[in-house]
Amino acid sequence: GAVVSQHPSWVICKSGTSVKIECRSLDFQATTMFWYRQFPKQSLMLMATSNEGSKATYEQGVEKDKFLINHASLTLSTLTVTSAHPEDSSFYICSAPLELFTDTQYFGPGTRLTVL
Amino acid sequence: SQQGEEDPQALSIQEGENATMNCSYKTSINNLQWYRQNSGRGLVHLILIRSNEREKHSGRLRVTLDTSKKSSSLLITASRAADTASYFCATHRTDSWGKLQFGAGTQVVVTP
Numbered sequence: 001g002a003v004v005s006q007h008p009s010w011v012i013c014k015s016g017t018s019v020k021i022e023c024r025s026l027d028f029q030a031t032t033m034f035w036y037r038q039f040p041k042q043s044l045m046l047m048a049t050s051n052e053g054s055k056a057t058y059e060q061g062v063e064k065d066k067f068l069i070n071h072a073s074l075t076l077s078t079l080t081v082t083s084a085h086p087e088d089s090s091f092y093i094c095s096a097p098l099e100l101f102t103d104t105q106y107f108g109p110g111t112r113l114t115v116l
Numbered sequence: 117s118q119q120g121e122e123d124p125q126a127l128s129i130q131e132g133e134n135a136t137m138n139c140s141y142k143t144s145i146n147n148l149q150w151y152r153q154n155s156g157r158g159l160v161h162l163i164l165i166r167s168n169e170r171e172k173h174s175g176r177l178r179v180t181l182d183t184s185k186k187s188s189s190l191l192i193t194a195s196r197a198a199d200t201a202s203y204f205c206a207t208h209r210t211d212s213w214g215k216l217q218f219g220a221g222t223q224v225v226v227t228p
Contacts (some may be wrong), residue, residue: 006158032214043204043218044159093158101213103147107159 002028002098006108012083021079023050023094029074030096034105035067038091050077050094084115086116092105121203122219130227135192137222139205140185146208148181148188149216152204162190162203195226 007102013019023033031052034053048058048069056069065089068080081088090113095105122139128193129135141148147166151159165172165181165188180192192199205219 003173004158016136034214034216041223043220044216046215046217049212069228091156095159095216103160103164104159105214105216107151109155109158110156112156 002026002106004030004094004096004106004108006092006094006111009035009109010112010114012114012116015085017051017085018080018082019084020114021081021092021094023077023096023108025075025080025096025106028096028098030077031074033071033077033094033096035069035077035079036095038093038110040091045091048079050079050103052077054106081113084113087112088116089115117159122203122222124222125220126223128227129195131196133226134171135195135199135224136189137203137225138187139219140205141205141219142186143207143210145183145184147214149206150177150179150188150190150217151204151206153204153221155201159204170200185188192224193225197226197228200224200226217227 005024007022009111010050033050035047038044045063049069050054050056050069052071058064091110095107097105133185149164150162153159163174165179176193181188202223204221206216209215
């Protein structure tokens, strides 16, 4: 199956710093990727849709200035958590469909962010 | 509110037993998917069932869909310790392609 990678797999940072998380489609091109957040023992919540060549679209309640998304190429989307605070500590997961308008998506392994 | 609600929240069984979990949703759907998540890992797609299908099998997995009741079930037969994971149902939001809404998940523990 298609492979989506994320880097780093975990990161610990101090409050106030910014953290960049990468999501890569390794063996296919993804014009659209999705970013989810998962708090401990909870389900995944969609944060934003990353679109190659255009601005990301954010879900209601997600601050676009805090969670910067850049879809730099057809295989890479980055999520930057700016001025991170302890409440931003979470598991961040990206996904990408193999093809546009297909139903199955491939998920990255996730990035565990801990903000001290 | 979340599209999918699942029960039970947690399930503990012994190897060899069957595990059944249910998912309910609120709006109309084109399909419903089930995913597995091992602790601290990403999601793995298990099976997709379309709205015009009532039952689907994949290996030891059996999924049913009842669109009249807006519910689906996932059955894992002859469970193994390696099946220990959280299982989520997911549906596509009707307002935009690709956006998945996940259920709360069922945490399954299979003991040897």
